[in-house]
Amino acid sequence: METIDLTKSSLRDLNEILQRQSEITNQKQWEVINPKGAHAVAVGLNAPLELSIKGSTGYYCGGMNQKANIKVYGSVGPGVCENMMSGCVTIEGDASQYAGATGQGGLLVIKGNAASRCGISMKGINIVVHGNIGHMSAFMAQSGNLVVLGDAGDALGDSLYEARLFVRGNVKSLGADCVEKEMRPEHLNILQDLLNRSNANADAKEFKRYGSARSLYNFDIDNAGDY
Amino acid sequence: MCGIVGLFLKDKSLELTLGEMLTQMLITMSDRGPDSAGIAIYKNPKNSFTKVTVQSSQPQIDFENIKIELDSLFNQNLEIMIIDTHAIITIETEYLNSIKEILATSFPNLRIMSIGDSIEIYKEVGLPETVANRFDISKMSGSHGIGHTRMATESAVTTMGAHPFSTGNDQCLVHNGSLSNHNSLRRKLRKEGIECETDNDTEVAAAFLTYKMNEGYNLGDALKAGITELDGFYTFLVGTKNGFGVLRDPIACKPAVLAETEQYVAFGSEYRALVNLPNIDSAKVWEPEPATVYFWEH
Amino acid sequence: MTDHRKPHTTPVKSWTFDDHTNSYIRRAAATGIYDIRGGGAKRRVPHFDDLLFLGASMSRYPLEGYREKCDTSVKLGTRYAKNPIELDIPITIAGMSFGALSGQAKEALGRGASAAGTSTTTGDGGMTPEERGHSTKLVYQYLPSRYGMNPDDLRKADAIEIVVGQGAKPGGGGMLLGQKISDRVAEMRNLPKGIDQRSACRHPDWTGPDDLEIKILELREITSWKVPIYIKIGGARPYFDTTLAIKAGADVVVLDGMQGGTAATQDVFIEHVGQPTLACIRPAVQALQDLGMHRKVQLVLSGGIRTGADVAKALALGADAVSIGTAALIALGDNDPRWEKEYNKLGTTAGAYDDWHEGLDPAGITTQDPQLSARLDPILAGQRLKNYLKVMTLEAQTIARACGKNHILNLEPEDLCALTMEAAAMAQVPLSGTNWIPGKPDV
Numbered sequence: 001m002e003t004i005d006l007t008k009s010s011l012r013d014l015n016e017i018l019q020r021q022s023e024i025t026n027q028k029q030w031e032v033i034n035p036k037g038a039h040a041v042a043v044g045l046n047a048p049l050e051l052s053i054k055g056s057t058g059y060y061c062g063g064m065n066q067k068a069n070i071k072v073y074g075s076v077g078p079g080v081c082e083n084m085m086s087g088c089v090t091i092e093g094d095a096s097q098y099a100g101a102t103g104q105g106g107l108l109v110i111k112g113n114a115a116s117r118c119g120i121s122m123k124g125i126n127i128v129v130h131g132n133i134g135h136m137s138a139f140m141a142q143s144g145n146l147v148v149l150g151d152a153g154d155a156l157g158d159s160l161y162e163a164r165l166f167v168r169g170n171v172k173s174l175g176a177d178c179v180e181k182e183m184r185p186e187h188l189n190i191l192q193d194l195l196n197r198s199n200a201n202a203d204a205k206e207f208k209r210y211g212s213a214r215s216l217y218n219f220d221i222d223n224a225g226d227y
Numbered sequence: 228m229c230g231i232v233g234l235f236l237k238d239k240s241l242e243l244t245l246g247e248m249l250t251q252m253l254i255t256m257s258d259r260g261p262d263s264a265g266i267a268i269y270k271n272p273k274n275s276f277t278k279v280t281v282q283s284s285q286p287q288i289d290f291e292n293i294k295i296e297l298d299s300l301f302n303q304n305l306e307i308m309i310i311d312t313h314a315i316i317t318i319e320t321e322y323l324n325s326i327k328e329i330l331a332t333s334f335p336n337l338r339i340m341s342i343g344d345s346i347e348i349y350k351e352v353g354l355p356e357t358v359a360n361r362f363d364i365s366k367m368s369g370s371h372g373i374g375h376t377r378m379a380t381e382s383a384v385t386t387m388g389a390h391p392f393s394t395g396n397d398q399c400l401v402h403n404g405s406l407s408n409h410n411s412l413r414r415k416l417r418k419e420g421i422e423c424e425t426d427n428d429t430e431v432a433a434a435f436l437t438y439k440m441n442e443g444y445n446l447g448d449a450l451k452a453g454i455t456e457l458d459g460f461y462t463f464l465v466g467t468k469n470g471f472g473v474l475r476d477p478i479a480c481k482p483a484v485l486a487e488t489e490q491y492v493a494f495g496s497e498y499r500a501l502v503n504l505p506n507i508d509s510a511k512v513w514e515p516e517p518a519t520v521y522f523w524e525h
Numbered sequence: 526m527t528d529h530r531k532p533h534t535t536p537v538k539s540w541t542f543d544d545h546t547n548s549y550i551r552r553a554a555a556t557g558i559y560d561i562r563g564g565g566a567k568r569r570v571p572h573f574d575d576l577l578f579l580g581a582s583m584s585r586y587p588l589e590g591y592r593e594k595c596d597t598s599v600k601l602g603t604r605y606a607k608n609p610i611e612l613d614i615p616i617t618i619a620g621m622s623f624g625a626l627s628g629q630a631k632e633a634l635g636r637g638a639s640a641a642g643t644s645t646t647t648g649d650g651g652m653t654p655e656e657r658g659h660s661t662k663l664v665y666q667y668l669p670s671r672y673g674m675n676p677d678d679l680r681k682a683d684a685i686e687i688v689v690g691q692g693a694k695p696g697g698g699g700m701l702l703g704q705k706i707s708d709r710v711a712e713m714r715n716l717p718k719g720i721d722q723r724s725a726c727r728h729p730d731w732t733g734p735d736d737l738e739i740k741i742l743e744l745r746e747i748t749s750w751k752v753p754i755y756i757k758i759g760g761a762r763p764y765f766d767t768t769l770a771i772k773a774g775a776d777v778v779v780l781d782g783m784q785g786g787t788a789a790t791q792d793v794f795i796e797h798v799g800q801p802t803l804a805c806i807r808p809a810v811q812a813l814q815d816l817g818m819h820r821k822v823q824l825v826l827s828g829g830i831r832t833g834a835d836v837a838k839a840l841a842l843g844a845d846a847v848s849i850g851t852a853a854l855i856a857l858g859d860n861d862p863r864w865e866k867e868y869n870k871l872g873t874t875a876g877a878y879d880d881w882h883e884g885l886d887p888a889g890i891t892t893q894d895p896q897l898s899a900r901l902d903p904i905l906a907g908q909r910l911k912n913y914l915k916v917m918t919l920e921a922q923t924i925a926r927a928c929g930k931n932h933i934l935n936l937e938p939e940d941l942c943a944l945t946m947e948a949a950a951m952a953q954v955p956l957s958g959t960n961w962i963p964g965k966p967d968v
C-alpha cells in the first residue's frame with residue numbers, strides 16, 4: 001500500500017504518480033490521506049489501481065477516470081467522475097452537483113445523496129445513487145443508466161435522449177419529453193445487475209422506469225413550447 | 228464571481244475565536260476571488276449605542292480631523308476606534324442622525340461601510356489574507372459574521388465595489404453569481420428613494436432587500452420576493468442583527484455548502500472552506516435547495 | 526399606356542419591409558419555426574476596410590523587400606504551459622467540426638495549415654484520427670456538448686480551447702436539424718441517427734469564471750500542465766470577458782466577432798447578438814494592458830479575417846494572431862461559382878449559399894454525403910489553403926515593412942487611421958487627416 005499525504009505532497013505530485021502507473025504495475029494499492037476538500041484529486045487516471053481517498057474532496061474528483069477503482073471515504077464536490085470512461089468509483093458520503101457529468105462508461109456509486117444535475121449529458125456511464133438526487137438530473141442524458149433508490153428533484157430527464165432512468169422513490173416532476181415507461185424483463189435484469197454491483201439493498205421490482213418520449217427528436221411545430 | 232463564507236455561532240464559548248475561524252475560511256477561498264475582500268462581523272452591541280464604520284483613503288488626515296470635530300461636539304457620548312483605513316464611531320443612538328449629517332456635509336470623502344448596533348464591516352482591495360491582516364480580523368470576537376472574496380465581473384475593482392454591502396442598519400449581503408437585470412432594478416430603486424453608490428450588481432440586491440424590509444417585509448419574505456424580482460444566477464448570504472440567511476436562485480448553478488453542528492452553522496462556496504472548523508467530520512453537511520430561504524436567528 | 530391625365534407615381538418598395546424581410550415573414554408564417562443557417566453575420570458593419578495604414582514617410586523609413594527581414598513567427602501559450610505552440614505565421618485555422626465539414630475538408634485544412642506552419646482546431650464532435658494525422662499542430666476544442674471528449678485525445682492535442690462562446694452565437698444553444706447526423710457522426714457523438722440535435726448553451730459542469738478556474742486546473746492536471754489552455758469567447762463584453770478569462774487562468778484568449786461563422790444556428794442569433802470584430806479588439810487589448818498581461822497572455826482574433834491587410838490591422842490593434850474559418854472554406858472551394866447551376870437548383874447562388882445544415886453542399890465541404898464530398902480533392906484543396914495563407918502572410922509583411930517593422934508584432938495602433946467616425950471610435954485611431962478620436966479628449 002502506497003500512501004500519499006496531501007498536506008506533504010502537492011496535487012501535481014499526487015496526480016503525476018497515479019497517472020504514471022500503467023497496466024503493468026506491481027503497486028496496485030494506493031491511499032490518499034488529508035485531501036481536505038482539494039480539487040482535481042485523482043484525475044486522468046489510466047490503470048486498474050485500487051485507490052482509497054480518506055476524507056472529502058472538492059471539484060472533479062476522479063475526472064476522466066479510466067480503469068481505476070476509487071473509493072472516497074467522505075463527500076465530494078461538484079463534477080465527480082466527470083467524463084469518466086471506465087472503472088468504478090464509490091463515494092461513501094454525498095456528491096455535489098454535476099455528479100458523473102458527460103460520463104461515457106464505468107460505474108459511479110454514491111452511497112449518500114447527489115445534488116442537482118446528476119448525470120447531466122451522460123454518454124454511457126452507469127450511476128447508482130443510494131440516496132436522493134437533485135433537480136435537473138439527467139438533463140440531455142444520451143445513454144447509460146441512472147439508478148436512484150431515493151427521490152428525484154424537479155425536471156428529471158429534461159430533453160432526454162436514450163439514457164435509462166430508474167427511480168424507486170418519489171419524482172418531484174419530469175422534464176420535457178421524459179415519461180414513465182413500462183418495466184420489461186430486460187430492464188429488470190439491467191437494473192438488478194446494477195443494484196447488485198453497487199451493493200444496493202433493493203429489489204428491481206420496486207423501481208419505476210423513465211425514458212424519452214422521443215417527441216423532440218424531429219421538430220414538430222406543436223412541440224415548439226418544449227424547447 | 229467569488230467566494231463567500233459565513234459563520235453563525237450557537238455556542239457562546241466559540242465567540243472569542245469567530246474572527247480567527249472566519250479569516251481561515253476566507254483565505255481558503257482566495258482562488259475564487261483575488262480582487263478584493265471584505266468581512267462583516269456582528270459583535271459587542273452596547274445598549275442604546277450605535278456603531279458607524281467608515282473608511283478613508285487618507286486615514287491619517289481624515290480620522291485626525293473627524294476625532295477633533297466629533298470630540299468637541301459629543302464628548303462623553305462618543306468613542307472612535309481606528310484600525311488601518313477604517314474607523315468605528317460608537318455613538319449614543321439618539322445622536323445617530325446628527326453624525327450622519329456631519330459625515331455627509333463635512334466629511335463627504337469618508338465612505339460609510341456599515342451602521343448598526345452590532346455590525347462592523349471591513350473591506351479593501353487586495354487578497355483576503357492581506358485584507359484580514361490589515362484589520363487584524365483574526366483577533367476579533369463576535370456572534371456571527373460573513374465574508375467575501377471577489378473576482379469582479381462587470382464593475383470595477385474598488386474598495387466600494389467589494390462586498391459585503393450594507394444598505395440598512397445591521398444588514399449586509401454577500402453574493403456569488405451575476406445578476407442580469409441589475410441596471411433596471413437600480414433605476415427602479417432610485418425612483419423609490421434608494422440610491423446605489425456603485426455599478427455593482429450586488430449592491431442592487433442589498434438595496435432591494437432593504438427596500439422590501441422598509442416596506443414591512445421580514446428578511447425571509449424579502450428574500451422570497453427576490454426569487455421573482457432578481458434575475459440571474461446567485462447564491463446570497465445575508466446578515467442581520469441576530470441572524471444569518473442563505474438563498475440560491477431557482478437554477479442554482481453557483482456552488483453552496485452548509486454545515487451544522489450543535490455549536491454553529493457554517494456556509495462556504497466550497498467544502499474546502501469548512502474543513503478546519505471544530506468537529507466538521509461529524510457535522511451535518513448539505514447543499515441548500517434552490518429558491519429556498521434558510522435562516523437562523525439567535 | 527400611361528394616361529397623362531391620371532399619372533402614377535413610380536412604385537416604391539419599403540426600406541423597412543424590403544424583399545428579404547417580406548420573404549422572412551412569409552417563411553415564418555409557412556413553417557412556424559425560425560430559420561437556421563450557417564456562416565457569420567452577413568450585414569455590413571464597421572470592419573477593417575474602414576482603417577488604413579499610414580506607411581512610410583519622411584519620419585518613418587521602410588524595410589527592403591528581401592534582405593531586411595520581417596519576421597512573422599508567433600508563440601502562443603507562454604503563460605503556464607510547458608510546451609507553448611510555435612507558429613510560423615500569425616494565422617491559424619479556427620474550430621470547425623467533423624460533422625459540420627466533410628472528412629475531405631478537414632483533411633485539406635490539416636494539410637494546408639501544416640504546410641504553412643500553423644495550427645488547425647477541432648470542433649463540436651471530437652478529434653478524428655485523420656485530423657490528428659494531418660495537422661502538425663492541433664488545438665482540441667472543449668465544448669458544452671462534450672461530444673467525443675476523452676482523456677486520450679486530450680493528451681494528443683497540442684493545445685486545448687475551452688469554448689465559452691463564439692461570435693455567431695454568444696450564449697448559443699438551441700436546435701439543429703437532423704440531416705447531418707450521418708452514421709459515423711452519430712456514433713462519434715453517441716446520438717441516435719437522423720434526429721434533431723439539441724445544443725447545450727452552458728458547460729455541463731461549471732458556470733462562471735470562478736468555477737472555470739477550477740475546471741482549468743483539472744484539465745492541466747490531466748495533461749500534466751504540458752499544453753496551453755485557450756479560452757474562446759464571442760463578441761459580448763470584450764473588456765470584462767478578457768479580464769475574467771485571464772483571471773480564470775487562460776494562456777490564450779480567442780475572441781470571435783459577429784462575422785465569425787458557425788455550422789448552423791438561428792439566423793436571428795447570427796445577425797443580432799454579438800458585436801463586430803472591429804469593436805471588440807481595443808477593449809480586449811485594454812483589459813490585457815490593465816492587467817499587465819499584453820503579450821504574456823496572447824490574443825487571437827477571429828470573425829471576418831479575409832486578407833493580409835485584415836491580419837496586419839488586427840495585429841496593429843494589439844492581437845497576437847488571427848484565426849480564419851469562413852475564409853479558409855472559401856479557399857478550399859466553398860461557394861465557388863463553378864457550381865452555380867447546382868446552387869440555383871437549391872434556390873440560391875454562389876456567394877449566398879448558407880443552408881449548410883442540409884448537407885447538400887455542391888462543393889462537398891459542408892456535407893457528409895459521400896458523393897458530394899468526393900468532389901473535394903484534399904491534396905489540391907490543401908494546396909489552395911497553403912497558397913492563400915502564404916498570400917495573406919506576404920501581404921501582411923509588405924504592409925509591416927512599409928511601416929518600418931522588422932517583426933509583424935511591432936505594428937501598433939499609431940500606424941493606422943480611420944475613414945469613418947464609427948471605425949475611429951471603435952478602433953480608437955484618429956479619423957484620417959485629423960488628430961481626432963471620437964470619445965477621447967483632444968491630445
